[in-house]
Amino acid sequence: MKLLQALFFPPEQPGGVSSMIPYLQERFHSPRWEMELFWLPKRIRNKGQEEPIFHTFDWREFESSPVVAKYIQTYRDYLWWTRLRIQKPYDLIHSHHPIPGMAMKAVFPDTPLIQTVHSSYERELILNGRIKENGLEHRFLVSLYKELEFISDRLMTVSNSFKHYMTPYVERPEDIGVIPNGFDEKRFKPVPHENVVPQLITVCRLVPAKGLDVLLKACAELKERGHDYVLHIIGDGPSRQELEEMAKELGIYQETIFYGYTLHPEEFMPFFDIFVLPSRAEAFGSVFAEAALSCLALVGTNVGGIAEQIEDGVNGLLVPPEDPMALADALEKVIGDPLYRYELARTAWDKAKNQYSLSRSVNELKKMYLQFRPR
Missing domain, CATH: 3.40.50.2000 (Glycogen Phosphorylase B;)
Structure with a gap:
């Protein structure tokens, strides 16, 4: 089974995703599994020109915000980089950030997509004094949860508390899966x-x-x-x-x-x-x-x-x-x-x-991935 782990940050970036994903490759190294990692290099800036498509809301309602404009440009850059660099098909894509998930689904609409939401960018921005609660940027960022639900074959997160946080922003909160991060x-x-x-x-x-x-x-x-x-x-x-x-x-x-x-x-x-x-x-x-x-x-x-x-x-x-x-x-x-x-x-x-062992997370991921294996 050919798997792609789609990241936003490079694997060495500190944080929850980088504590687990780079270490998965060793555990999935077998004739049965083929796994690759993909991310947007930091040097890629303002390359993308493609108009993004959202299925569940009109992003242009929020485009006057510099924060939203930067987010959309990063999405365009990820689209550009994906189309440039990925030529071969995969059996399954697992995204670990909203931007890779949306870009991958746009480029590979027929490939099953698992989307894991690891954290809340909007809460981070509010707590760090960058945006205001219920402001333009906040409303844009929480709208992404329903978009991710729409494009994903499986929507996941890393804790029950964050599943509860996402509940008001999606149509079927009961379908959100939870697999905590695993550690080698x-x-x-x-x-x-x-x-x-x-x-x-x-x-x-x-x-x-x-x-x-x-x-x-x-x-x-x-x-x-x-x-x-x-x-x-x-x-x-x-x-x-x-x-x-x-x-x-x-x-x-x-x-x-x-x-x-x-x-x-x-x-x-x-x-x-x-x-x-x-x-x-x-x-x-x-x-x-x-x-x-x-x-x-x-x-x-x-x-x-x-x-x-x-x-x-x-x-x-x-x-x-x-x-x-x-x-x-x-x-x-x-x-x-x-x-x-x-x-x-x-x-x-x-x-x-x-x-929270990596072995336990790998076992849970394998069971989930096999539900999407090609027939």
Whole structure:
């Protein structure tokens, strides 16, 4: 069976999709399966001229928005690149972003399409202050869900919470499937260690949606309470300078290390103690599964896919979003009690191995793909 995994970002781009899709090829390498990856290179800009076709709404109602205009041009570029580069047919296409899905269906209308929605671009833009809720851009982006439902043979997402989020925007929400991201167990090797000072780590893009301002306030409270710790922030983004200034103003800059972007944080994640990320929204939150597989104690917010991964007090701690004091209280529990911290981490590791392994995801994907095999 010839499969195409259609991505938007290159495979090395950090994020949920890149944590799983590039590692599928090894598992599908057999005479029975033939899998290839396809994406839009960053150098392709403003090449496409083809008029996009939407079946469920008129996109021109929104074209006055620069955000929408950029999105449409990127769609045109992906169409141009697809027609230029793909010559042979596939038995099945699995898209992991709306733009590849729409482009692939336009180029290969008779090829079955599975569309997985991994995250909400509109929520990210709203939380990062780029667009307004219910504004022109928001309405355009949520209209895409019904379009994806229309063109797809199977519409998927990565968590039950995100399936619920998509429900108002589609005709048949009950038909949305859920397969969580899977993670190659061989990439994660827990390392026995003892840090005299507890080491906190977070890995994310530095944008408001990730709630790092809340984390810094919580860490300032921990210092006020007399706790020693080091906070390691791995990632880059537009909020970095603001966050560094905030750490200085809160008096915790000496306890905080900003690393910038790192390609494979899982290689040294096992040497830390506590993973913490107070996101304001997460469709799944792949980095929590990665931290669990590294045998770290987890502290996160009770939102989206994070709350599906963490059972509060069993394999991690959950706190409300936007609450620095609650976050400080949770961190205080795991900082002050190494045994409790280890019990949470071990239980998180067990759950991640059982529920978020790449092997399990591959098995579920294979069963789904075989429903579309050529007769």
